[in-house]
Amino acid sequence: MSPSPKPSSNPALAYGTGVPPDLKHLHLEMLRIRVIERRIAERYREQEMRCPVHLSIGQEAVAVGVCAHLQPADKVMSAHRSHGHYLAKGGNVRAMIAELYGRADGCCGGRGGSMHLMDRDSGFWGAVPIVGSTLPIALGLALADKQCGGNARTVAFFGEGATEEGVFTETLNLACVLRVPLLFICENNGFSVYTPLAPRRSPDFRFSDYVRSHGCHYFSGDGNDVEAVCRVTGEALAAMHADPGRPCVVEFATWRYYEHCGPAQDDHLNYRNQAEIEHWSMRDPLAISRARLIAAQPGLEAELDLAEQRQRQDIDAVIEAVRAGVRPSPETLPRGVFAP
Amino acid sequence: MNGSAETRELSFAEAIRDATAVCLQRDPRVFVIGLGVPDPKGIFGTTTGLASEFGADRVLDAPLSENALTGLVIGAALGGRRPILTHQRVDFALLSLEQIVNQAAKWFYMFDGRGGTVPIVIRMIIGRGWGQGPQHAQSLSSWFAHIPGLKVVAPASPADAKGMFIASVEDENPVIFLEHRWLHGMRGPVPTGYHRTPLGKCRVARTGGDVTVVASAHSVIEAMRAADFAAAHAHIEFDVVDVRCLNPLDFETIADSVRKTRRLVVVDDDSRHCGFAGEVVARVCEAGLPLMAPPVRVTWPDCPSPSSAALAEVFYPSDRDVFVAVGKLVGRGLEHATHFPKRPGPVDVPNLEFPGPF
Numbered sequence: 173m174s175p176s177p178k179p180s181s182n183p184a185l186a187y188g189t190g191v192p193p194d195l196k197h198l199h200l201e202m203l204r205i206r207v208i209e210r211r212i213a214e215r216y217r218e219q220e221m222r223c224p225v226h227l228s229i230g231q232e233a234v235a236v237g238v239c240a241h242l243q244p245a246d247k248v249m250s251a252h253r254s255h256g257h258y259l260a261k262g263g264n265v266r267a268m269i270a271e272l273y274g275r276a277d278g279c280c281g282g283r284g285g286s287m288h289l290m291d292r293d294s295g296f297w298g299a300v301p302i303v304g305s306t307l308p309i310a311l312g313l314a315l316a317d318k319q320c321g322g323n324a325r326t327v328a329f330f331g332e333g334a335t336e337e338g339v340f341t342e343t344l345n346l347a348c349v350l351r352v353p354l355l356f357i358c359e360n361n362g363f364s365v366y367t368p369l370a371p372r373r374s375p376d377f378r379f380s381d382y383v384r385s386h387g388c389h390y391f392s393g394d395g396n397d398v399e400a401v402c403r404v405t406g407e408a409l410a411a412m413h414a415d416p417g418r419p420c421v422v423e424f425a426t427w428r429y430y431e432h433c434g435p436a437q438d439d440h441l442n443y444r445n446q447a448e449i450e451h452w453s454m455r456d457p458l459a460i461s462r463a464r465l466i467a468a469q470p471g472l473e474a475e476l477d478l479a480e481q482r483q484r485q486d487i488d489a490v491i492e493a494v495r496a497g498v499r500p501s502p503e504t505l506p507r508g509v510f511a512p
Numbered sequence: 513m514n515g516s517a518e519t520r521e522l523s524f525a526e527a528i529r530d531a532t533a534v535c536l537q538r539d540p541r542v543f544v545i546g547l548g549v550p551d552p553k554g555i556f557g558t559t560t561g562l563a564s565e566f567g568a569d570r571v572l573d574a575p576l577s578e579n580a581l582t583g584l585v586i587g588a589a590l591g592g593r594r595p596i597l598t599h600q601r602v603d604f605a606l607l608s609l610e611q612i613v614n615q616a617a618k619w620f621y622m623f624d625g626r627g628g629t630v631p632i633v634i635r636m637i638i639g640r641g642w643g644q645g646p647q648h649a650q651s652l653s654s655w656f657a658h659i660p661g662l663k664v665v666a667p668a669s670p671a672d673a674k675g676m677f678i679a680s681v682e683d684e685n686p687v688i689f690l691e692h693r694w695l696h697g698m699r700g701p702v703p704t705g706y707h708r709t710p711l712g713k714c715r716v717a718r719t720g721g722d723v724t725v726v727a728s729a730h731s732v733i734e735a736m737r738a739a740d741f742a743a744a745h746a747h748i749e750f751d752v753v754d755v756r757c758l759n760p761l762d763f764e765t766i767a768d769s770v771r772k773t774r775r776l777v778v779v780d781d782d783s784r785h786c787g788f789a790g791e792v793v794a795r796v797c798e799a800g801l802p803l804m805a806p807p808v809r810v811t812w813p814d815c816p817s818p819s820s821a822a823l824a825e826v827f828y829p830s831d832r833d834v835f836v837a838v839g840k841l842v843g844r845g846l847e848h849a850t851h852f853p854k855r856p857g858p859v860d861v862p863n864l865e866f867p868g869p870f
């Protein structure tokens with residue numbers, strides 16, 4: 173039972189190559205993330221994954237569509253809802269699952285859990301659960317790259333809630349005055365836990381104006397259509413390329429299908445209105461891409477189903493391998509308070 | 513101390529400037545950032561001229577965004593740089609506690625080393641006098657020392673300011689570098705060129721057998737004045753242990769001194785409750801070191817630091833207060849307290865040259 177193989181780097185979409193997105197690849201990548209997170213949700217009830225989990229089910233298109241533009245040397249940071257970003261960037265699946273299970277071979281040695289993911293080898297430079305906190309850190313990574321004359325891209329994923337933190341504005345402004353080309357990817361799913369936008373923003377608030385007034389590019393798009401995400405991200409990267417040093421915010425409208433934190437759906441709590449729930453249920457990013465693929469190539473259905481089956485076997489094999497693994501030993505508790 | 517043996521006389525502020533220049537010179541990864549770093553006042557003379565010497569790419573002014581700047585230097589450090597961030601007051605750095613405590617302090621630990629190290633130096637200045645008041649004169653050194661993963665450095669001499677600054681920049685961990693504003697003008701011999709003083713070692717500033725006085729930063733100055741007076745007038749000899757680094761703490765040097773003197777006074781320029789002085793006393797007690805009398809803390813009272821000189825005078829423990837605390841503990845010499853010399857000039861400045869207002 174081999175752990176699931178690392179996804180092949182990324183669809184050939186590196187900026188400037190002009191190669192159009194390979195929808196099948198994007199779809200399969202979204203499917204892989206969906207299958208993994210569904211399995212996490214199902215097995216969460218066994219109470220062996222003893223850490224809070226924030227699933228990105230419903231938001232896979234943003235992670236996949238953005239990361240499709242990135243190479244392993246490009247850097248991504250994220251926040252509490254980061255499984256999708258980690259996986260789409262090529263993060264090691266086994267190390268992530270082991271982290272959720274608190275095992276020694278977790279990506280943080282069992283010290284972080286789901287809310288702290290790290291896989292620098294694949295260019296995932298960290299996620300932490302303090303809302304907004306990785307924004308300036310990502311800016312620092314991008315600054316370091318600029319100071320070294322590098323040309324890696326740095327991307328910070330965050331929810332719209334993070335834009336309410338002072339550190340978002342501080343970071344946006346710093347990026348503009350220091351002329352550091354950070355790509356800010358805002359996933360606007362309309363909710364901060366159970367709180368909708370209304371009590372959080374004046375009806376007069378215009379995020380695009382706010383961002384642009386700092387001197388930053390602003391783009392927006394449909395976060396549930398992976399091709400749209402790809403296209404808009406490409407436009408954003410092209411704008412950044414044409415105007416070196418100017419950062420960019422891209423806002424994608426999206427929706428989470430599960431509860432804010434945990435393995436279940438919670439629409440029975442009625443904090444989201446029925447019309448919106450129905451609207452977004454018709455816009456499942458995987459259903460959209462699958463329908464498009466099958467419309468173009470009717471015989472594909474069986475192949476996609478088979479792929480999903482294989483992905484499910486893969487993640488089950490990973491989970492069983494992880495469960496058989498060792499927990500961090502007590503002597504390691506104080507290790508690394510200070511770096512040597 | 514590794515480095516040169518040759519010295520020249522510098523102020524504490526000049527020593528920090530000198531150390532910063534050495535770091536910028538030796539290591540292209542080093543850069544300095546903070547509000548006012550390249551301005552005409554140059555952070556009390558600690559950064560004067562660095563921008564023209566090393567360029568605006570390495571000596572950067574910045575907006576008032578303490579929290580994001582801290583994240584920025586964390587990220588830059590993760591990306592292989594060696595940033596130095598300055599705050600003109602400790603009090604201003606409070607806006608960045610999230611990044612300092614949640615991120616910088618824990619990054620290496622919480623990712624089990626795989627997230628990389630965070631080699632940053634965060635300079636914070638502890639204000640005092642000239643009416644600094646409740647929000648420009650906090651110490652909070654105990655707060656920072658309470659957080660696992662932060663090194664907390666508080667030198668007392670120009671030579672240590674330089675040597676420990678260089679060691680801080682070279683350290684792989686986040687270092688909170690505390691500078692007491694009244695030390696900036698103090699002068700002393702400072703080794704020229706590269707000079708590194710390891711972090712986590714106390715300095716025995718004076719040797720004597722009657723009492724151990726533990727102090728750091730500006731408290732060392734008060735303790736040394738008390739020690740001079742006590743030796744000259746009351747025949748009481750102090751061991752003065754200059755802590756220099758609150759975390760990691762070199763407890764062994766303190767313990768060795770207490771074993772010898774069997775009396776302990778801790779002078780700490782900070783609030784008393786849950787403070788560093790209490791930590792030193794607790795460690796001595798837990799270690800079961802034999803004491804001839806209960807240990808004594810000389811600290812600020814547990815109230816905010818007031819602006820008016822009339823209140824500040826009673827708020828800050830003085831060299832004379834240290835002498836009196838020792839006299840009581842040793843049980844002699846108190847009759848000399850009445851002629852303990854007063855510092856010349858107004859009570860709210862360290863010396864007549866201190867210009868104010870900051």
Ligand SMILES: Cc1ncc(C[n+]2csc(CCOP(=O)(O)OP(=O)(O)O)c2C)c(N)n1
Binds near residue numbers: 330331334
């Ligand atoms: C500074 C901070 N405040 C509050 C929280 C608790 N919290 C965790 S996630 C979250 C909602 C954040 O919403 P958003 O950024 O839009 O991301 P989403 O959960 O919708 O993906 C909150 C309030 C936190 N983790 N950090």
